[in-house]
Amino acid sequence: MDDWELEKKKQVIGLYGEMRLSMKLHELGWQVHRAYIDEGIDFTITKYWCSKCKEYHNQWIRYGMHSGKKHKCVTNLCDKCRTTELQVVSRYLQVKTSEGKPTDKDDVRKFSFHPKIRYDMSDDVFYVWIAVFDNKDEKLCHFYIINTKDVQKFDNILLPTYQVTDNQKTELPIRNDGVVLKKGITQSDGSKYNYSLFNTRFYNDFGILEK
Numbered sequence: 001m002d003d004w005e006l007e008k009k010k011q012v013i014g015l016y017g018e019m020r021l022s023m024k025l026h027e028l029g030w031q032v033h034r035a036y037i038d039e040g041i042d043f044t045i046t047k048y049w050c051s052k053c054k055e056y057h058n059q060w061i062r063y064g065m066h067s068g069k070k071h072k073c074v075t076n077l078c079d080k081c082r083t084t085e086l087q088v089v090s091r092y093l094q095v096k097t098s099e100g101k102p103t104d105k106d107d108v109r110k111f112s113f114h115p116k117i118r119y120d121m122s123d124d125v126f127y128v129w130i131a132v133f134d135n136k137d138e139k140l141c142h143f144y145i146i147n148t149k150d151v152q153k154f155d156n157i158l159l160p161t162y163q164v165t166d167n168q169k170t171e172l173p174i175r176n177d178g179v180v181l182k183k184g185i186t187q188s189d190g191s192k193y194n195y196s197l198f199n200t201r202f203y204n205d206f207g208i209l210e211k
């Protein structure tokens with residue numbers, strides 16, 4: 001495969017991961033908005049929260065008559081209690097999809113993730129890392145959902161080179177079934193990084209996006 005074909009394949013895998021992610025988020029009741037220009041945040045997702053019902057609800061659609069015609073009016077009120085203004089809950093996602101590289105084991109591939117933004121960006125900003133396994137009959141997608149504040153648990157964000165994305169990347173061997181095989185490392189300064197969080201906390205953790 002030449003460079004051009006390789007680049008095209010990468011782009012297709014990226015779109016595939018984003019499509020699968022969008023479908024999953026939609027199933028979970030999120031509206032998915034895609035960034036038009038890539039500035040680091042790829043998706044903004046929103047849901048409506050009713051502080052009275054303490055649940056997510058849709059906007060109440062009121063029908064009224066006007067000049068003899070039935071009119072549809074979208075309100076900002078909860079469609080259950082119909083009295084409370086809904087709050088918009090927003091989350092910002094930086095999405096990275098990768099197919100990884102082959103290893104000496106058939107069912108293990110090596111993934112390197114180097115996010116563009118690596119600061120602690122507050123509670124509303126997340127990374128979604130998608131590992132795609134291209135099996136014969138279907139592509140498998142494993143999602144790892146990480147709040148930006150948790151990056152320091154497995155990466156050293158204090159390194160001066162940290163923002164230079166290619167200088168430091170987290171490389172993880174991942175098995176077909178989504179299990180991250182790297183346990184953790186001890187840095188030269190004695191600090192420990194724990195990759196097992198990828199299995200125990202980040203894996204498919206769509207719940208962390210909720211209020």
Ligand SMILES: [Zn+2]
Nearest residue numbers: 050053078081
């Ligand atoms: Zn309500």
